[in-house]
Amino acid sequence: MNGSLHLWLIPLLPFAGFLINGILGRRLPKTIVTAIALLAPLASFGVVLNAVFSPVDKPYVETFGHWINAGTLNVDFSFVFDQLSLVMLLVVTGVGFLIHIYSAGYMAHEDGYARYFSYLNLFMFFMTVLVLAGNALLMFVGWEGVGLASYLLIGFWFQKTSAADAGKKAFVVNRIGDFGFLIGMFLLLANFGSLSFSVIAAELAVKPAWTGGILTAIALCLLVGATGKSAQLPLYVWLPDAMEGPTPVSALIHAATMVTAGVYMIARTHFLFDRSPFALTTVAIVGAATALFAATIALVQTDIKRVLAYSTVSQLGYMFLGCGVAAYSAAIFHLMTHAFFKALLFLAAGSVIHGLGGEQDLRKMGGLRKSMPVTFWTMTVAVFAIAGFPPLAAFFSKDAILSAAFLSGGSGKIFWFVGLFTALLTSFYMFRLWYLAFMGDSRSHDIHAHESPWSMLGPLVLLALLSIGGGWIGMERFAAYLAPAVGARSLESSNILDWTLSGLAVAAALIGLLIADRLYRARPESASQLAKSMSGPYNLLAHKYWVDEIYGVVIVKPLMLVSKFILEWIVDIGILSGLVWTLGGIATLVGAILQRWQSGNMRSYAAWLAAGAAALLLLVLVPWSAVLANVGIHLNMAGH
Amino acid sequence: MIPLSWYLLLSAALFCLGVIGFLIKRNLITVFMSIELMLNGVNLSFVTFAHQWHLVKGQIFVFFVMVVAAAEAAVGLAIIIAVFRARSTLAVDRIDLMKL
Numbered sequence: 201m202n203g204s205l206h207l208w209l210i211p212l213l214p215f216a217g218f219l220i221n222g223i224l225g226r227r228l229p230k231t232i233v234t235a236i237a238l239l240a241p242l243a244s245f246g247v248v249l250n251a252v253f254s255p256v257d258k259p260y261v262e263t264f265g266h267w268i269n270a271g272t273l274n275v276d277f278s279f280v281f282d283q284l285s286l287v288m289l290l291v292v293t294g295v296g297f298l299i300h301i302y303s304a305g306y307m308a309h310e311d312g313y314a315r316y317f318s319y320l321n322l323f324m325f326f327m328t329v330l331v332l333a334g335n336a337l338l339m340f341v342g343w344e345g346v347g348l349a350s351y352l353l354i355g356f357w358f359q360k361t362s363a364a365d366a367g368k369k370a371f372v373v374n375r376i377g378d379f380g381f382l383i384g385m386f387l388l389l390a391n392f393g394s395l396s397f398s399v400i401a402a403e404l405a406v407k408p409a410w411t412g413g414i415l416t417a418i419a420l421c422l423l424v425g426a427t428g429k430s431a432q433l434p435l436y437v438w439l440p441d442a443m444e445g446p447t448p449v450s451a452l453i454h455a456a457t458m459v460t461a462g463v464y465m466i467a468r469t470h471f472l473f474d475r476s477p478f479a480l481t482t483v484a485i486v487g488a489a490t491a492l493f494a495a496t497i498a499l500v501q502t503d504i505k506r507v508l509a510y511s512t513v514s515q516l517g518y519m520f521l522g523c524g525v526a527a528y529s530a531a532i533f534h535l536m537t538h539a540f541f542k543a544l545l546f547l548a549a550g551s552v553i554h555g556l557g558g559e560q561d562l563r564k565m566g567g568l569r570k571s572m573p574v575t576f577w578t579m580t581v582a583v584f585a586i587a588g589f590p591p592l593a594a595f596f597s598k599d600a601i602l603s604a605a606f607l608s609g610g611s612g613k614i615f616w617f618v619g620l621f622t623a624l625l626t627s628f629y630m631f632r633l634w635y636l637a638f639m640g641d642s643r644s645h646d647i648h649a650h651e652s653p654w655s656m657l658g659p660l661v662l663l664a665l666l667s668i669g670g671g672w673i674g675m676e677r678f679a680a681y682l683a684p685a686v687g688a689r690s691l692e693s694s695n696i697l698d699w700t701l702s703g704l705a706v707a708a709a710l711i712g713l714l715i716a717d718r719l720y721r722a723r724p725e726s727a728s729q730l731a732k733s734m735s736g737p738y739n740l741l742a743h744k745y746w747v748d749e750i751y752g753v754v755i756v757k758p759l760m761l762v763s764k765f766i767l768e769w770i771v772d773i774g775i776l777s778g779l780v781w782t783l784g785g786i787a788t789l790v791g792a793i794l795q796r797w798q799s800g801n802m803r804s805y806a807a808w809l810a811a812g813a814a815a816l817l818l819l820v821l822v823p824w825s826a827v828l829a830n831v832g833i834h835l836n837m838a839g840h
Numbered sequence: 841m842i843p844l845s846w847y848l849l850l851s852a853a854l855f856c857l858g859v860i861g862f863l864i865k866r867n868l869i870t871v872f873m874s875i876e877l878m879l880n881g882v883n884l885s886f887v888t889f890a891h892q893w894h895l896v897k898g899q900i901f902v903f904f905v906m907v908v909a910a911a912e913a914a915v916g917l918a919i920i921i922a923v924f925r926a927r928s929t930l931a932v933d934r935i936d937l938m939k940l
Contacts, residue, residue, distance in 0.1 A: 801933060802932050802933075802935065803862070803863055803864075803932055803933070806862055806863055807863050810859050810863065
């Protein structure tokens with residue numbers, strides 16, 4: 201350990217918070233629980249800031265010792281601090297800390313307050329391990345750990361069956377992705393003999409001609425892992441259900457940080473994807489398809505959190521699209537701005553839900569701009585940001601991805617068009633939410649909205665500022681900064697083209713805004729008329745393309761049948777139980793027979809004893825003499 | 841000189857009487873006396889062999905048996921009294937609490 205940055209503190213401080221609150225939390229007063237829970241990520245954020253401002257050469261590596269030393273397999277506990285992990289750490293600990301503050305207000309009246317914060321700190325621990333990991337295995341530890349924390353927090357209200365089920369669903373679907381990640385790691389190990397990112401990158405660097413083939417296989421396996429964690433097609437189904445968890449959890453885990461782990465992982469292993477055009481194209485297709493697909497579903501959802509959930513899936517699709525056209529820095533840029541505005545959206549939605557006493561149905565909201573002004577204004581910032589209006593953050597990042605797609609050649613223009621159309625849809629469904637929740641008059645008279653406490657509004661305001669200014673660093677500078685970590689690809693472009701593309705993106709956002717304005721403000725009744733006149737497509741979207749049902753029939757049902765008939769009835773009941781019951785039956789039968797000896801009658805015991813002694817005696821004596829008379833002779837002889 | 845086998849036969853007869861008494865008698869005290877009879881039957885054969893081979897070990901062994909038998913008699917009688925107090929009977933067949 202030679203570190204002056206003390207990177208190990210970054211994950212371990214939240215872990216300490218987890219241990220203290222997890223073990224002692226129920227006995228500690230609430231203020232102390234809150235203090236511990238908030239100080240841990242704040243201190244981590246401080247360590248990150250210290251690392252940011254310390255003049256070390258990047259990548260800076262801290263190794264804490266060997267983990268696995270088995271033959272040729274060597275895995276260290278090592279943390280890597282470079283431009284990529286720096287950006288990610290700032291997002292995770294910074295936004296994470298804000299959401300911790302918000303949670304203190306949001307969860308104030310909930311049971312299991314300490315349990316909630318211990319899980320949240322546990323998540324911070326695993327997420328920072330994931331980000332800092334210098335090799336794939338350590339990353340996998342964080343990867344699984346955030347899955348665990350996500351599972352625990354989705355099912356935080358485990359008394360509710362739907363929440364417990366949603367947690368299970370998230371875990372199981374993630375396992376499918378993790379399987380891909382594992383296979384990818386095995387392939388890496390078999391072909392590179394190492395899991396360290398730097399070793400693999402170095403080995404690839406000395407073999408510039410090595411492309412495709414096994415690298416494609418590895419990249420695709422890692423992509424499967426990424427689609428699971430980042431909720432991309434076809435494994436996105438868990439994320440909308442994950443909204444069963446508390447809203448700050450949705451903001452932190454299922455919008456800002458954990459779900460972006462897949463994007464981060466692709467950026468971290470970009471040297472593999474760069475060598476496989478096929479894998480890259482697959483990433484782009486998955487991203488573009490997911491972006492469009494999820495955006496269409498979001499158009500008609502009526503649960504405020506579900507709209508945001510599908511929006512998250514869609515925005516993650518953008519990031520994948522960015523990765524897929526090798527614009528990793530653009531993807532990370534969007535990851536960062538998305539963390540700001542999507543966390544803000546979720547937290548503002550949480551504030552709305554909090555103010556309405558748990559109401560999540562958009563159709564019952566309305567007119568909240570008067571009763572919740574701070575929430576309204578911060579939400580407005582977030583909505584304009586996600587729609588892509590300049591000069592808000594997402595304008596820059598989304599524009600960067602779209603122009604990178606446009607310039608990437610080949611099928612890039614198709615991706616660009618899909619992205620542009622998705623931007624229109626995004627703008628529409630976000631303004632739909634905005635109009636439904638905040639504009640017009642209240643559509644429900646038995647709910648009296650109240651503004652949330654400042655512990656919740658403070659983070660909203662800060663995130664709103666970040667959502668406004670987060671993109672001002674500019675794509676060129678950001679890309680140049682990240683270049684040492686993720687590489688840079690120079691694309692032929694011109695000012696006119698750039699301006700045109702940006703103009704088109706803004707136009708798409710404007711069109712979305714205008715449509716939403718017409719449907720939900722100018723003529724509020726026209727939306728339902730439109731839905732009726734197009735009931736076919738509307739139902740398709742409202743039922744989310746029946747994907748859950750299709751998965752249920754195609755995958756879950758057959759698995760259930762196999763489990764029921766083959767595994768349960770034949771293997772379990774037939775073979776395993778059969779064997780055990782047979783053995784047990786034999787023992788019972790023998791016992792039933794032998795039981796008769798244990799009559800409790802002392803004299804019968806004594807009789808058996810005597811009979812046994814007699815039998816022993818006979819056994820000993822029989823070889824000696826054939827006749828009883830001989831005993832006398834024998835003894836006589838001994839007498840002389 | 842009386843042959844050795846006679847002593848041994850007497851010893852075996854005493855032992856067998858003890859065994860039979862132990863098996864067929866119901867009264868706990870009689871059973872107890874039968875045990876003493878068995879012990880003394882064995883003692884007789886010890887003494888016989890000790891005398892035969894002029895070895896003192898057998899005699900010493902007899903003393904040991906006597907000491908143990910005396911101790912056992914003390915403990916056994918105490919148990920018998922306790923059993924009688926608890927159950928108001930000395931019939932062996934009815935002292936079967938150990939059976940489930």
